[in-house]
Amino acid sequence: MKRLNKKIVLHLTMAFILLMMAACGQANTPQPAVSGKDSKETPKVAAGNEPxxxxxxxxxxxxxxxxxxxxxxxxxxxxxxxxxxxxxxxxxxxxxxxxxxxxxxxxxxxxxxxxxxxxxxxxxxxxxxxxxxxxxxxxxxxxxxxxxxxxxxxxxxxxxxxxxxxSNPILYYNKDLFKAAGLDPEKPPVTYEEVSNVCAKLTENAKVPCGFTIRGSYMEQFFANQGAELVNNGNGRKSQATESLLNSEPGLKTLTWWKNMVDTKTAINFGRKPDDTIKAFSAGQIALTIDTTASLRSIVKSTENSFKVGTGFLPKPSDAKEGGIIxxxxxxxxxxxxxxxxxxxxxxxxxxxxxxxxxxxxxxxxxxxxxxxxxxxxxxxxxxxxxYPQFQTAVDQLHKTKNNLSSQGALIGVFSEARSLTENAIEEALNGKNAPSEALNAAAKEITGKISVYNKTVSK
Structure with a gap:
């Protein structure tokens, strides 16, 4: 009888312990997430007191x-x-x-x-x-x-x-130097050809050239602004990209235009450091450049006591297809x-x-x-x-962009490497080490190889 009573007591004790453990576990179990509309009430993402x-x-x-x-x-x-x-x-x-x-x-x-x-x-x-x-x-x-x-x-x-x-890139120019060169300060150039002419007049009449930074992202933008795709298969959006199109006509046209301005000394090659270009523009050492909208406020502030800054759309060839910015x-x-x-x-x-x-x-x-x-x-x-009314240019440029495969941007898994190789090609061409076509061909081949390796890696 005593033995039986001990067993009953033991079973009751174990049952009580298990019951208490279950209750504690339930209290600490997160409840399903619930979404709502008022940010002060809706984050009902868990039960309990801890956020x-x-x-x-x-x-x-x-x-x-x-x-x-x-x-x-x-x-x-x-x-x-x-x-x-x-x-x-x-x-x-x-x-x-x-x-x-x-x-x-x-x-x-x-x-x-x-x-x-x-x-x-x-x-x-x-x-x-x-x-x-x-x-x-x-x-x-x-x-x-x-x-x-x-x-x-x-x-x-x-x-x-x-x-x-x-952000996206826009054209920045010195309105005061435009006036000095006999140019309309309210009319920025919109095509490659107009930029070349403007930079020639600025160099000759105002004694100040244009200047650009070597950035792989700019080449991507120049492709999109021509309605062109940077890689195949719909810019990698219809299916996985397998080939770089960097050496296609839009790339060759862009690099040839760019190199011609550097060769004629109407544009300075500032290498790969954007800060150097911005400093030169702010100091009035160059009259026109390209930079991201994220730099707009700092550029305008740094020049407010020196000259008026104008802004314009990213340029494109006069015969370009309809495109836009990325x-x-x-x-x-x-x-x-x-x-x-x-x-x-x-x-x-x-x-x-x-x-x-x-x-x-x-x-x-x-x-x-x-x-x-x-x-x-x-x-x-x-x-x-x-x-900062200059920012309206960026807003207008964004809204006038057609949402298509070129302006949506390319998709590849080795983009950082591709940008670096693109910059190498631009640098070689601008410095006269390689013709634009040869530099772009070599870069496109190497980028395609890296895309291939990446695709094999992710397909495993």
Missing amino acids: VKVVWWHAMSGTNGKAVDQLVSDFNSSQNKIQVEAIYQGSYDDSLKKLKASMDSKNGPSIAQVYEIGSRFMIDSKAITPMQKFIDLEKYDLSQLEENILGYYTIDGKLNSMPFNT VGGGSLYIMNNRSEAEQQAAWEFIKFAVTPKQQANWHVSTAYFPITKKAYDEQLLKDNMAK
């Missing part, structure tokens, strides 16, 4: 880094269910290297900022949850965002990442090795980041494009546009 932590790896330093910190602070103070931590990871290349190293571990971020040319790799990595999943589940309205910016990151009919920091910059990816609750929390933050108010703040702080149309209705942005 869901979202780690964001980014490549923004200096003033842009401060703007990132402000965005995160604004979001964290707007609600209490999610806590975002932004961590600077170095340059775009450095950040992507660290991201690649983290993909097989749990030590990586919830959100990663990746430059636009990393798009093919990010898809092939299978390490992301496409933004389209959250968009479809919530029926999120994409029409509020800029179509020509979404176009770059929409691949195979779905948006893989959310555009974040976006957006540059970076976008935000949600990594799929995080919990559903964490991924949903990341989506809530990304939605906050693209609201009109936040996009207006972001634009004014960084000079990157607002990706949300209604951001232009915010008074803060209106005041900034009044202060």
